[in-house]
Amino acid sequence: MSLQWIGTLMTWFIPLSLFVVAMMNERKARWQLARVVSFMGLVMTMILGAALYFKWINLGGSEHWLVTSNASILVLGLVTFIGFINIGYSRVYMSGNLEEEKRYLRWLLVILGTVATVITTNHMLVLVIGWIAITLGLHRLLIFYPNRQRAVLAAYKKYIFARIAEACLLGAVLILHYEHGTWFISDIYQDIQVSTHLTNLDHLAALLLALTALIKCAQLPVHGWLIQVVEAPTPVSALLHAGIINLGGYLLIVFAPLIVKSDIAQWMLLIVGGITTVLAALVMMTRASVKVRLAWSTMSQMGLMLVECALGLFELALLHLIAHSCYKAYAFLNSGSEVEASMKRRLSEAEPPTRLEWWVAGLFSLALVVGMILAFNLPEPYSPWLLFAIALTLLIAERRGRLSTTSLFEMSLLAVFLLAVYILQKNGAGLLIPNLPTSVGWQGDLWIATLLIAFMAGYILLRYHQDLPWMKKVRRAFYAGFYLDELVTRLNLRIYPTRLPVRFKPKKLQIPKEELFH
Known part of the structure; x- marks a missing residue:
């Protein structure tokens, strides 16, 4: 078996192993197995990165459905690393209720597997399907506590915006396939690089990709759900802010040659992303809650990342993505200690x-x-x-x-x-x-x-x-x-109404007198 086949099998193994372990949580939550698999994925990613750097293997090209750029392996390593840390933290955080543990770990592994699929795929339809699967899986974790009104309302708004973003992404993919006659990202990448100008349909596809990234990164004014999903479990917030929300920036990095040749896409990113960067950073200064401050910070950082992509600074955007993911994972998983640290900073x-x-x-x-x-x-x-x-x-x-x-x-x-x-x-x-x-x-x-x-x-x-x-x-x-x-x-x-869970107020419950005597 050649090194090429070994590299291909290792790349496929990472998401598939996560999916398999996700299906093995019917009787009990297999935390140790999940952590072992995520660690194996991290090790394999490091091996793949070394093999690609020394050109022992080549996973790109239309003959393969894997890895569209060198940055993909680095981002895949980031996802497996954060997944490994998140699973270890969640094991302690979620302990106590066996049913909740099984349900939580199952959806966590599904999300990690689909994110790994989106990062490693070279096929645009697989990219769209994986993107949809991520948002559906995340929705189940955002409403993990279905009786919390704010969490349900935030997940509901996220659900609507996610459908809009997916429609934009699907439209862009169909347009690119119609215009270039291929489903493979690498082929489109090469076609656009050698072309001197974009067609009107290419401009439309670039605009739809920019809209997808803006919605995915919770830019103004579709940002409210990101502030309110802090009602979800803390490791879910860490997963969202450290990994999933960065996919908007990753999408622009993947389609970089298309974005930099479209004026309308660049200016939309510069205007919306630039304004969000400034306003979100200033709003963060007025908030007291640690998690809410971190959420506004994420909005600002995502806006800055999109601005960097619009300016053609993709190396800076990639560095920003890595640094922000690591920082936000640490910040949310350490948010309990951050409360005390924040109070000390205010006092001094x-x-x-x-x-x-x-x-x-x-x-x-x-x-x-x-x-x-x-x-x-x-x-x-x-x-x-x-x-x-x-x-x-x-x-x-x-x-x-x-x-x-x-x-x-x-x-x-x-x-x-x-x-x-x-x-x-x-x-x-x-x-x-x-x-x-x-x-x-x-x-x-x-x-x-x-x-x-x-x-x-x-x-x-x-x-x-x-x-x-x-x-x-x-x-x-x-x-x-x-x-x-x-x-x-x-x-x-008003457009798409929903029913929120009823909040019971024990202090105001009226208990009939006949129920007090038995």
């Missing part, structure tokens, strides 16, 4: 920087980033570097806390170190997937730069000037999320 908030400190931090950060751009002759776009400069400015300016203070010199060294690490990681991701030139040019770059400057201004106002009379009204609007979710929820219930 940084002292407001002086105007001089803001200027020093801003000029140093800007000089550091601009010097790096000039030294290495880095190409456009430059708005992501502006974002990095803003992050360094906040890091240096807010170095003084009530419990400890870091010197300007130490924080400057940290800024240099972070910039060096960022460049190394970005270049490392570039070995797997290249950046592509886009058609939006400097106009798109200027638009994102303007939004980032607005974010910096909003951050300073919300954090250090919230006591101003007019800022109280502004803060109230941010806290309410500009009431966008309420409007969308009313529209959903």
Whole structure:
């Protein structure tokens, strides 16, 4: 048996083994077996990654239904790793009710298997079927506690938006098949790369793919369900925020040559994703609940990832996907401890920087980033570097806390170190997937730069000037999320009404007197 066949069988084994174990949970939850299988999938992914890097095997091409890009193996490794961690955490979290354990583990494994299928497939119809299976399986976990009204309402809205996203994805796939005469992603990838311009149908397919990604990543105004599904079990939230919601960005990475040649798709991603990035990050500052803050943070991060794809920075989007998944998995699974840490941070908030400190931090950060751009002759776009400069400015300016203070010199060294690490990681991701030139040019770059400057201004106002009379009204609007979710929820219930579970209030139960005496 050749290495090619061994690599193919190993790739198929990962999702199929998860499906098989999912069907073995009728009598009891087989947690140990599920964890062993997920760990085996992680090991096999590492072996496949090494084999592909050294070109011992080649799983791409129309003769195979597997792995459309080098990034697929990296994302598959991420999914198996998060699945392994999630299963171990869930085993302790869900212990106590045998029926709930069986039902939970069954759907968890189905979701992990379908996500692995979507990542490794080269066939567009398999991609669509897997996408639908993921949302259906996730729906069962989101309503795992069917008596919680907020959880049911959030899952209901997610169900509607998922159907819309799937319709957009199916439409894009059918259009691409009609236009290019193939079901294989790799063939379409090559056809679009060699073509000088897109046809009208290709533009329509790119637009539908952009809409699919925006809906999947819970961008404004279809974001409310993501905020409310924190009613689901904690490991479900970790799975959703660390893996499933990232599929919108992964979809754009897979169809990168198509996206970068469509102006309408790029501008839709830049406008909706850019606005969501800024507003969600500012809304997060007004919330107190740890899980809700993490949910708004996910919205902002997903918006930024879509913006990176629209700017052609696919290496940065891939790096963002990996980093965000690992961070959110840790943050949600550690959310219990995060409550105490959050309280400590509020009690020891940084002292407001002086105007001089803001200027020093801003000029140093800007000089550091601009010097790096000039030294290495880095190409456009430059708005992501502006974002990095803003992050360094906040890091240096807010170095003084009530419990400890870091010197300007130490924080400057940290800024240099972070910039060096960022460049190394970005270049490392570039070995797997290249950046592509886009058609939006400097106009798109200027638009994102303007939004980032607005974010910096909003951050300073919300954090250090919230006591101003007019800022109280502004803060109230941010806290309410500009009431966008309420409007969308009313529209959903008006078009497609549903019945929510009845909440019993034990304090108000009226017990007949005859039942009190037996």
